[in-house]
Amino acid sequence: MVNLVKSLDTTFSALSHPVRRKVLARLRRGEAPVKELVESIAISGPALTKHLQILERAGLITRGRDAQRRPCRLCVKPMREIDAWMESYREMWEESFDRLEVHLKAKQEKQRSGKDGK
Amino acid sequence: MANEYDDVLRREIVTTRVFDAPRAMVFEAWTDPEQLKVWWGPRGFSNTFHEFEMKPGGTWRFTMHGPNGTNYENECRIVEITPPERIVIEHVSPPKFRLTAIFDELGTKTKLTFRQLFESPEVYGQIKRLAGQGNEDNLDRLANFLAELKTKKC
Numbered sequence: 001m002v003n004l005v006k007s008l009d010t011t012f013s014a015l016s017h018p019v020r021r022k023v024l025a026r027l028r029r030g031e032a033p034v035k036e037l038v039e040s041i042a043i044s045g046p047a048l049t050k051h052l053q054i055l056e057r058a059g060l061i062t063r064g065r066d067a068q069r070r071p072c073r074l075c076v077k078p079m080r081e082i083d084a085w086m087e088s089y090r091e092m093w094e095e096s097f098d099r100l101e102v103h104l105k106a107k108q109e110k111q112r113s114g115k116d117g118k
Numbered sequence: 119m120a121n122e123y124d125d126v127l128r129r130e131i132v133t134t135r136v137f138d139a140p141r142a143m144v145f146e147a148w149t150d151p152e153q154l155k156v157w158w159g160p161r162g163f164s165n166t167f168h169e170f171e172m173k174p175g176g177t178w179r180f181t182m183h184g185p186n187g188t189n190y191e192n193e194c195r196i197v198e199i200t201p202p203e204r205i206v207i208e209h210v211s212p213p214k215f216r217l218t219a220i221f222d223e224l225g226t227k228t229k230l231t232f233r234q235l236f237e238s239p240e241v242y243g244q245i246k247r248l249a250g251q252g253n254e255d256n257l258d259r260l261a262n263f264l265a266e267l268k269t270k271k272c
Contacts, residue, residue, distance in 0.1 A: 086234075089234055090131050093131075093133055093232060093234070094133065095161045096157060096158060096160060098161070099156070099157035099158075099159075099161070101137060103147060103153065103156050104138075104139040104143060104147060105138075107147075107153075108143075
């Protein structure tokens with residue numbers, strides 16, 4: 001559990017910068033060399049490198065071995081962890097609607113027996 | 119463009135349920151505080167309402183009491199209420215999200231479509247804070263959920 005909290009934490013802070021979100025949005029369409037990212041996001045090479053390092057450390061991207069291009073690729077695992085956290089809400093709503101179902105049934109029963117009594 | 123980028127971080131949960139009850143009755147169970155407090159929240163929870171104004175811009179402030187005695191404070195803002203079809207609520211206490219409930223008539227039954235939209239980037243900051251505080255209940259659920267996912271995949 002501690003490790004999971006740590007990794008969620010790293011993911012959140014990596015996602016907290018607009019440039020890094022732009023990088024991820026671009027990579028969702030497929031891998032891209034650094035040069036292309038610099039152009040499409042309109043940022044300096046050194047500034048982008050810093051952001052890429054943070055994303056790489058958070059496990060949100062990997063970089064190819066090709067020394068010249070070092071293409072960046074999206075990794076889905078950290079995003080899946082966030083999705084799972086949010087999905088835990090689904091269970092909560094399902095339980096809530098189970099209770100609503102019981103409540104509505106009881107209410108209808110009451111109405112019916114009320115009418116019969118008249 | 120900003121929207122396209124932030125789409126990466128938009129996350130929505132959608133669920134539907136058909137209730138064997140007329141639409142007016144289901145809608146009323148959402149808007150009458152005496153009924154709402156009976157069923158809102160997971161199994162074993164109860165609720166205390168402090169403020170409940172079911173009108174656009176109105177505030178709904180309440181405490182959810184967990185089965186183990188933990189209290190969860192909640193504050194919501196009513197965004198839209200269109201009887202007997204639609205309710206939109208914004209959960210303003212962290213984590214921030216928007217709930218939309220749509221009520222469709224299916225003969226004598228009612229179909230409820232329920233959406234929970236998490237919006238970035240603030241929500242991430244807020245969840246981070248919660249995770250940092252060790253919101254154990256949720257994290258336990260997450261752990262269970264992940265374990266379940268794994269078993270399903272294997």
